[in-house]
Amino acid sequence: MTPAARLKNARWAGLRDVSWRAYLLVLPALSLVLLLFGGGLGLAFLQSVGLLGLTGDGSLSLAAYGEALGSSQFWRSLGLSLYIALTTTALSTVLSIGLALLLRGAGRWASFACQLTLPIPHLVGIAGILLLLSPSGLISRLLYTLGWISTDQDFPLLVNDPANIGVMTHFLWKEIPFMTLILLAVLRGIRPELAMQARALGASPWQCFWQVTLPLLQPGIVSASLIVFGFIFGNFEVPFLLGSTYPRTLPILVYQAFTNVDLNQRSVAIALGLLLSLISISLIALYLWLGSGQPFRRRNFGGQR
Amino acid sequence: MSELAYCAIQNLTKRFRGVPAVGDLWLEIRRGERLALLGPSGCGKSTTLQLIAGLLAPDSGQIVLNGRSLVGVPPERREMALVLQRGLLFPHLSVGENVAFGLKLRGVNRAEREAQALAMLAQVQLSGFENRRPAELSGGQAQRVALARSLVIRPKLLLLDEPLSALDANLRSDMQNLILQLQAETGVTMLVVTHDQSEAVVMAHRIALMFDGCLRQVDTPEALYQQPSDATVARFFGGVNFFEAIAEQHCLRLSGGNRLTTDHPQHGPVQVTIRPERIHLLAEPICGINLLPVTITQSRFTGTQRHLALKTPTGLELQAWVPPGQSFTVGESAFAHLPADALWSFPSANEPSLPDAVAIRGG
Incomplete structure (x- = not known):
């Protein structure tokens, strides 16, 4: 038997070792997931290709996809969604890494503080952002009182603005503590002697960060930023309430198509939703592949052999 | 500072929250020397090592390496290398990348550093391991990689912190031999x-014995065994025989009236010690000098030796380690010969008492 075959065999043997009770115990949860998620996905797919439509003749057609992909609005919305999700994810990743490093030596209170924003609903956060950043908001009034601006017209537009500052501020407020919490846990698992060892081998603090701390932190960074990206990319209520009025993000486009009086738009909405999921999943897969370091890893140390 | 000193540690002091961990330490290391800093755990030896490596800042004192003061010099510019207890490898790097780590930091180009790393791996007998991950290595292999990683940067001073304590006995002696061999090949100065x-x-060529943050004796291994500076040192090196006597030059008068002759003159009340393996046990009083009649009170076989507990008629209790072939039974009478060159003494009042339960941080 070749080593590869033996490995494959061993893997299956590992699965066979699991008792039938374990499979039985997993069954209820698994069937629920399959029924609700898989079933929903299947129905959505059937609707999007015209097989289960409310309108039309019930024959297979890719018209909904054609309409979705053919509209310039789709591409603008995709651009906007990517812009918001990528910018916010990148910003919160960088800031969270810095914050986690700062709080590394702090006690349990640091982790506790990071959990404070977790239970606050997004809607409450959105209301807070509106109260703070809108042209008649607290900050605007404070600046007016201080005499820094003469009317609320002088206050920069930070809510429902084309640059989506309000949306991103909200996401940063929500996601930085979340990411910091994850990164803190990973950091605490890295043995402090490793940094000591690196220093003693000639690494400056900066080199120590790039060569040792960051690579060891990488799995945490990848998973935390994935969760944040996936969440922001698919989020509806924040850009809906705080975002620019045109263009709108992809989830809003889906919502608008779905609630359109024209029932034909229903299948377009579902096609859009599936496209949104597909884009999200592909980006996550690409990111995981890059994050694993697989494409960059050199197999042979010391050159040609 | 003497001519010979390559690394001089002067007046080094470190406190943790007011508690002294290292107090007024003076130590000189010669070029190419292997010096061991020895002491019970918690005596401040690891703290001393971290002070030398620059990972901790001393409260006072300085370290001079090769004529250059290291005050305020960060660890990365001290031209030293440190090997820690478990051969702590970077888990995200392959074995080869681990060894090349220090060279990469120094800006050595890839081809050059990989060639050097491979050569170094061959020296620690790990050729072919360069593409493995640290998780795939045994403890001994990891420690060898750590050693290679430190030696490849040609440090001026190689610091080893308990490098073998995590290894089992057989592996430990292999590693000892390897370290000695590599030190001989590279000529690196080693602490x-x-x-x-x-x-x-x-x-080690020389051992610096440390108790409670202070050096007690810096000497060759032979001297520490045969001529300890006080009873604490003697006990640390396995000394078990201690008795009081009055010394008049080469003559030691014991409390029971016995007289012994020593090669090491002293004067006044002294504490006498003799290594258990230096006591000879004779069935008949063959030679007349330094013989004590004894009764064997206990006999234990240890495999390579027989450990005997002896008692003289005057009540003096001694332990003697004799070759396993010598068969003495409990209750038997014999004569203990204490060779004059093996009898070592120090003034009775000389033994400094250790401060009680001073909390010392670090190992």
């Missing part, structure tokens, strides 16, 4: 921290 006196004896 090894250990709590194991047998390890210090094998690995």
Whole structure:
């Protein structure tokens, strides 16, 4: 038997070792997931290709996809969604890494503080952002009182603005503590002697960060930023309430198509939703592949052999 | 500072929250020397090592390496290398990348550093391991990689912190040999921290013995065994025989009236010690000098030796380690010969008492 075959065999043997009770115990949860998620996905797919439509003749057609992909609005919305999700994810990743490093030596209170924003609903956060950043908001009034601006017209537009500052501020407020919490846990698992060892081998603090701390932190960074990206990319209520009025993000486009009086738009909405999921999943897969370091890893140390 | 000193540690002091960990330490290391910093755990030896490596800042004192003061010099510019207890490898790098780590930091180009790393791996007998991950190595292999990683940067001073304590006995002696061999090949000056006196004896030219943050005796292994500066040192090296006497030059008068002759003159009340393995046990009083009649009160076979507990008619109790072939039974009478060159003494009042339960941080 070749080593590869033996490995494959061993893997299956590992699965066979699991008792039938374990499979039985997993069954209820698994069937629920399959029924609700898989079933929903299947129905959505059937609707999007015209097989289960409310309108039309019930024959297979890719018209909904054609309409979705053919509209310039789709591409603008995709651009906007990517812009918001990528910018916010990148910003919160960088800031969270810095914050986690700062709080590394702090006690349990640091982790506790990071959990404070977790239970606050997004809607409450959105209301807070509106109260703070809108042209008649607290900050605007404070600046007016201080005499820094003469009317609320002088206050920069930070809510429902084309640059989506309000949306991103909200996401940063929500996601930085979340990411910091994850990164803190990973950091605490890295043995402090490793940094000591690196220093003693000639690494400056900066080199120590790039060569040792960051690579060891990488799995945490990848998973935390994935969760944040996936969440922001698919989020509806924040850009809906705080975002620019045109263009709108992809989830809003889906919502608008779905609630359109024209029932034909229903299948377009579902096609859009599936496209949104597909884009999200592909980006996550690409990111995981890059994050694993697989494409960059050199197999042979010391050159040609 | 003497001419010979390559690395001089002067007046080094470190406190943790007011508690002294290292107090007024003076130590000189010669070029190419293997020096062991030996002491029980918590005596401040690891703290000393971290002070030398620059990972901790001393409260006072300085370290001079090769004529250059290291005050305020960060660890990365001290031209030293440190090997820690478990051969702590970077888990995200392959074995080869681990060895090349220090060279990469120094800006050595890839081809050059990989060639050097491979050569170094061959020296620690790990050729072919360069593409493995650290998780795939045994403890001994990891420690060898750590050693290679430190030596490849050609440090001026190689610091080893308990490098063998995580390894099992067989592996430990292999590693000892490897370290000694590599040190001989590279000529690197080496400071090894250990709590194991047998390890210090094998690995070092000289041993600096440390108790409670202070150096007690810096000497060759032989001197520490045969001529300890006080009873604490003697006990640390396995000394078990201690008795009071009045010394008049070469003559030691014991309390029971016995007289012994020593090669090491002293004066006044002294504490006498003799290594248990230096006591000869004779069935008949063959030679007349330094013989004490004894009764054997206990006999224990240890495999390589027979450990005997002896008692003289005057009540003096001694322990003698004799070759396993010598068969003495409990209750039997014999004569203990205490060779004059093996009898060592120090003034009775000389033994400084250790401060009670001073909390010392670090190992």
